[in-house]
Amino acid sequence: MQAYLGIDVGSVSTNLIIQDQAGEIIASLYLRTMGRPVETIQAGLEQIAQALPEQIQICGVGTTGSGRYLAGVMVGADVIKNEITAHAVASSHFIPEVQTILEIGGQDSKIIILRDGIVTDFAMNTVCAAGTGSFLDQQASRLGIPITEFGCLALKSTNPVRIAGRCTVFAESDMIHKQQMGHPVPDIINGLCEALVRNYLNNIGKGKEILAPVAFQGGVAANAGIKAAFERSLGIEIIVPSHYDVMGAIGAAMLAKEELVGTQQTTGFKGFSIAGLTYHTKSFDCQGCANNCEIAQIFEEDRVIGRWGARCSRWDILQEG
Amino acid sequence: MNKVTFPHMGESFRAFKMLLNDMGNEVILPPRPTLNTINLGVQYAPEFACFPLKILMGTYLEAIQKGANILVTTGGVGPCRAGLYAELHKKILHDLGHPIEMIVFEPPRLYPLNFIRNVYKLNHAKLSIKAIIERIKKGWRKLQALDNAEKLTHIIRPRELKKGTTTQKYKQVLEWIDDANTFNDIIEAETVALEELHKIPQEPDRLVVKVGIVGEIYVLLEPTANLEIEETLGNLGVEVERSMFLTGWARDNTWKETVEGMTVKDAALPYLPELIGGHGRDSIGNTVLYAKRKFDGIIQLAPFTCIPEIVARTILPAVSKDYDIPVLTFFLDEQTGKAGMNTRLEAFVDLMKRKKLKNNTKPQYGHPPGHLFN
Structure with a gap:
């Protein structure tokens, strides 16, 4: 059976997926980059190869993310694409009528506006990484809470606490200030979620027309607290696609397929064996x-x-x- | 001995050098700005001044190291603070212990005496008035030749068969224009240069999108300041048209090509009826004109903290919506990274190409992207 490989090498996570001709995801992998993209890509290729059924043949590879060029030359990618296009393509595959994509990753956050299935506008955070996954990670570990439970705790909040969200340094001081005043942790985390959403909408979302359906993807979409804060702020239901954390990689695989079908070329994929080089x-x-x-x-x-x-x-x- | 230098803006130094030489000055060529120039400028310029002030500061310091003692630059009228930069540069350079003389040209129509006095100061060859006018005309012709060659590279680069050919050939033809020193030689060099550029092998069927570049003049004209955005876009298969050239060549064309024969000022009128300094109004007017000419997208370039362009930036979403044309803005300064810029440019080009393919009734190559997945 023929399939496509997509690799998204981001600042925090490296994701790999295998998609079949029909668009079904056969295997997916979410790994922490840990500052070692080369090793992580190799480990990812090795792991995903083991998870694959025997008869799968990779007939196209796409890479995306800030490490897309590195990953691209390592594996012999057919397409090396920016994250914005990759996310947009993947999202409109799962939610064909999607009009707005909110994407928050490890170091960057973006908004993508689509109309009739075509990207019409986008924005990425420019000067500051406030409100991205790395900061949430850092705060979770400071509070000794696993990041996976961080968002759910916010939902238990009963009393809103306002946290300054413009800058992570101020946000952290403000969180500590509120904590020393005796506010319970769920309220503070909820306040942080609201601050990040406020920051996102005021900066990246400024001047953009946010229309439903709205998809929320990227690693931070796992955070139920942020999702709820977006819903409260926008008054729109937010859809988190089932493969929200590997959407970039899915987009890369789809773009590889599109490219190869369009140009009638065969893949330059070097094979899973490069994990050993x-x-x-x-x-x-x-x-x-x-x-x-x-x-x-x-x-x-x-x-x-x-x-x-x-x-x-x-x-x-x-x-x- | 007087050694004269001036700001570096793209390839224009070639014409200024010839003019100043003709008038009997020894010219210290302003070095092409590099990372070193920017670092030097940032060190001695106020942090919140805009990028042009910083790059020019570095350029002047580098030229002074090479022996320059007279700096020729322009002033300016209107609310943009760049009009004061010549004075500010002079004060900073004097504070640093460089006793340079600054010759500042104000718009001649408003300040004719200033113009005549400055020309007199630079006229070491004691040329007659008639001879000076002739030399200025010749310098202008060289500027036009340089602009015409650059303009052509913007059209050919996205279509070249082998990546990098246009940039390579362009470097070569610039030297030919540079070597031409009489009016007739300049015209001949220009003709040969354009012919040579036309000979570059091209792929005629390639899907090429057209982008208009608007914004503040210095970051538009100096490739170092805009991280060589025009070359980057050319390599991504984009034909660029810049709204500003020193010779105003493109603007004249823009007027003729729109059906209504609109000026930039007219075009901006519904959105911004005031002059707000710098090129804020031009950015809006040019965006409207490019949209009317069916361009695929607009890129606005502005120095970080530039007030006129910030005002334009807040108005452009309305223009973008009214004319259904995507606009991408970059605020540039010494902190701008090329990787982030490239990611946005790639995404912007994808956006335009996909939109174009969708709107085209007959696909230009293979399968139109998107149909596989819808």
Whole structure:
């Protein structure tokens, strides 16, 4: 049976999925990147290969996320796509009439506006990562609560507490202030959820027309407290798709399929065996001009397979050979 | 000996160098801004000043290190603070112990005496008035030649068969225009340059989307300030048209190509009836004109903290909605990262291409994306 592989390498998580021709998800994997994308990608490939039925043949690969180029050259991706397109494509597959996508990941958050199945507008957080998954992670561990239970605790709140949400530093001081005043933890967590939602809608959502159906995806969509805060604030029911945490990877797989069907080409996938190869990165300062770009080179065994960091095309790699 | 320098804006230095040389000045070429320029500028400029002030600060300091002692720049009228930057630069440079002279050109129509006095100061060759006018005309012609060559690269780059050919060829033809020093040589160099660019092998059937670039003049004209956005877009298969050139070439065309023969000011009128300084009103007017000319999208470029562009930015969503044209804004400064910009540009290009494919009755290649999954 033929299937497509999608890989989303984000700041916090690395996700892999396998999708069959009909669009069904055969296998999916959500791993923590832990600052080691190369090892995580290799471990992910190994694990997902074991979970697959024998007769599955990968006929296309797509990568996305901030580590998409790295993942792309490692596995031989057919498509290397930005997260916005990937999320939009995946979301309209599961919810064809979706008009708004709220996506909150580890380090970035975005809003995507669609009309008639086509992206018409989008925005990503620019100057600040306040209100993204990393901050929630950090607060959960400070309070000694597993992140998986964090959101549900917010739902137990009975008394709203207002937390300053513009900046994570202020939010944390404010949370500590409220905690020292004796407010119970569920109220504080609920206040934090509301602050993050307020921040999101005022910054990323500014000037955007948020119409139903609204999909909420990305790792933070697991947080029931945030979902409830969005619903209260927007007065619209929020849909969390069943594969909310791996939507980027699903989008990448779908885009790979689209590309290969469109161009009639065969996949450049190097196979799951690359999990056993060694990869390392070396960098040097280019002396070509006064920009002194720091060029990173990634090696597969002893061969350079990718270079980045240059402001010009001097160090571009020819795809052949 | 007087050694003259001036701000670096794209390739325009080639024309200014020739003009100042003709008038008998030794020219210290402003170095192409690099990371070092920006670091130097940021170190000596107020933090909340806008990006052009910082880059120019760095440029001046680098040119002074190379021996420049006269800086020629422009002033400005209206509410934008850039009009004061020449004075501010002068004060900072004097405080740093560089006894430079600053020659500031104000708009000649409003300040004719200032113009004549400044020209006199720079006229070391003691040219006659007639000769000066002729040299200015020649310099202007060179600017036009440079703009025309650049404009053509914006059309060819998204269609080139082999990535990077246009950029490479462009670098070569710039030198030809640079070497031409008489009026006739400039015209000949321009003709050959355009011919050579036209010879670049292209793929005619490729799906190319058209983007209009609007915003503040310095970040529009200096590729270092906008992280080479035009080249990046060209490589993503986008034909760009910039709303501003030093010679105003594109703007004249824009007027002619719209059915109503509208000016930028007329086009902006329903949204912004006032001059708000800088190029805020132009950003809105040009967006309207590009939309009328059926462009696929607009990118607004602005220096971080630029008030006129912030005002324009808050009005553009209304224009975007009225004309059904997507608008993407970038506020640029020394903190702007190229990776984040590329992600947004890629997404923006996908958005435009998918919209275009959906609207096209006959698909341009293969299967129209999206139909597989709907």
